[in-house]
Amino acid sequence: MIRLVKPYGSCIMEDYIKIKDLYKTYSTQSAPLEVLKGINLTVRKGEILGIIGFSGAGKSTLARCINRLENPDRGEVYVNDIDILKLSKQELLKERRKIGMIFQTFNLFEAKTVYRNISYPLEISGASKAEIKKRVLETAELVGLSDKLTVYPGGLSGGQKQRVGIARALVNQPHLLLSDEATSALDPQTTLQILDLLKEINKATGITILMITHELDAIKYACERMAVLEDGRIIESGAVNDIFHNPHSRTGGLFAKVFLEFQKYEELENGQGI
Ligand SMILES: Nc1ncnc2c1ncn2[C@@H]1O[C@H](COP(=O)(O)OP(=O)(O)OP(=O)(O)O)[C@@H](O)[C@H]1O
Numbered sequence: 406m407i408r409l410v411k412p413y414g415s416c417i418m419e420d421y422i423k424i425k426d427l428y429k430t431y432s433t434q435s436a437p438l439e440v441l442k443g444i445n446l447t448v449r450k451g452e453i454l455g456i457i458g459f460s461g462a463g464k465s466t467l468a469r470c471i472n473r474l475e476n477p478d479r480g481e482v483y484v485n486d487i488d489i490l491k492l493s494k495q496e497l498l499k500e501r502r503k504i505g506m507i508f509q510t511f512n513l514f515e516a517k518t519v520y521r522n523i524s525y526p527l528e529i530s531g532a533s534k535a536e537i538k539k540r541v542l543e544t545a546e547l548v549g550l551s552d553k554l555t556v557y558p559g560g561l562s563g564g565q566k567q568r569v570g571i572a573r574a575l576v577n578q579p580h581l582l583l584s585d586e587a588t589s590a591l592d593p594q595t596t597l598q599i600l601d602l603l604k605e606i607n608k609a610t611g612i613t614i615l616m617i618t619h620e621l622d623a624i625k626y627a628c629e630r631m632a633v634l635e636d637g638r639i640i641e642s643g644a645v646n647d648i649f650h651n652p653h654s655r656t657g658g659l660f661a662k663v664f665l666e667f668q669k670y671e672e673l674e675n676g677q678g679i
Contacts, residue, residue: 421581421613422448422471427480429466440466441477442637453607453614455624455645457660458634464617467634468583471615472504473497485580502530505574509586511566513558513573519545520554523572530577544572548602564595571602575612582606582614588623596620600627621660622667625649633657 429441440463448454458464469475471482473489482489484504492500513522520541527537545551548568558566567587574582584603588596604627607614616627624631625645632642633656640654652658 419450420447421450421452421485422446422615423481423483424467424471425481427467427470427477427482429463429470429475429477440637441470441480444480444634444637444639446632446639446642448613448615449630450613451607451611452630453603453616453628455628455631456615456617456634457619457621457624457631457656459619459656462634462656463637464619464634465585468506468585468615468617471581471583472501472506502526502577503579504581504583505577505579506583506585507567507570507574507587509589511558511563511570511590513566513569515558517557518554519550519556519558519561519569522558522569523576526573526577540576540578541572544576547575547606548572562595563591564598567591567595567599568602571599571606575606580612582612584614584616584618586618587616589618589620596623597626603627621649621664625664633660 424444424446427441427444428439430437430439444467456464456467466475470477471484471489473492477490480490484500487500489497489500514525517525523544524537524541527540532540541554542551545554548571550565550568550572553561553565558569561569570587582603587603588599591599600623603614603616606612616624618624628645630643631645631648632639633648633654634640635654635656641648641652641657648657649661649664652661
């Protein structure tokens with residue numbers, strides 16, 4: 406196991422992302438579609454914050470506005486006190502290197518080996534061959550893929566593909582990881598392994614993680630705080646346990662109810678609670 410360092414310090418309570426009155430409308434063939442309707446959100450440095458919401462609530466749009474893969478209509482986005490919406494193209498490219506992103510569909514290059522998938526962000530940032538090799542080997546070891554570097558994505562399981570996605574997102578040593586439904590395509594056991602990996606990386610490096618998901622159990626497993634997104638608005642936020650046991654919104658309540666029903670069913674299946 407390689408030695409993990411905390412490159413960015415470990416102050417837990419400092420705000421790392423600040424989002425104020427964020428709006429985003431898509432143009433569609435029929436009518437404009439307002440997807441974000443005044444988002445206000447704070448993510449603390451070094452935490453894993455969960456964002457939960459039903460399909461279409463605007464979760465991916467919100468994540469993509471943070472690294473400006475989407476340009477919001479108005480509002481403010483600060484990452485590490487940098488005003489993301491005011492950056493020039495060049496400045497944005499530089500800041501984006503400090504923000505990794507992982508996806509439900511992994512988004513790997515099928516024609517590149519694991520090594521080349523992981524090395525890609527370093528290649529486009531102009532790192533030397535020696536630096537690339539060092540960082541790829543370190544990151545592959547961190548995610549448990551040292552023995553898969555010459556394999557193509559087609560020869561990997563879903564969990565291994567997501568590990569490649571995580572390694573590629575981390576190889577530039579970002580301060581922030583945006584995780585957009587990263588475990589939604591995985592079976593429950595693999596989901597736990599990936600969540601354990603994210604928790605381990607968070608603990609070891611102090612990286613801030615924004616975990617977007619529609620799976621309450623994933624949030625319950627990995628996060629201390631969460632926010633509920635409904636129809637383009639954050640309708641409640643706070644400690645996971647508080648929202649889970651005493652939800653103040655319809656969406657929060659529905660997620661908690663489904664989770665509890667599922668838990669009851671699992672206990673019955675395992676012969677507990679009878
Ligand atoms: N590029 C786009 N152009 C037009 N409409 C879009 C675009 N991207 C997303 N939308 C629409 O915006 C709404 C919110 O989409 P978004 O992907 O942000 O939601 P989500 O909460 O992440 O949903 P899911 O969990 O299903 O991925 C949806 O109605 C979607 O169809």
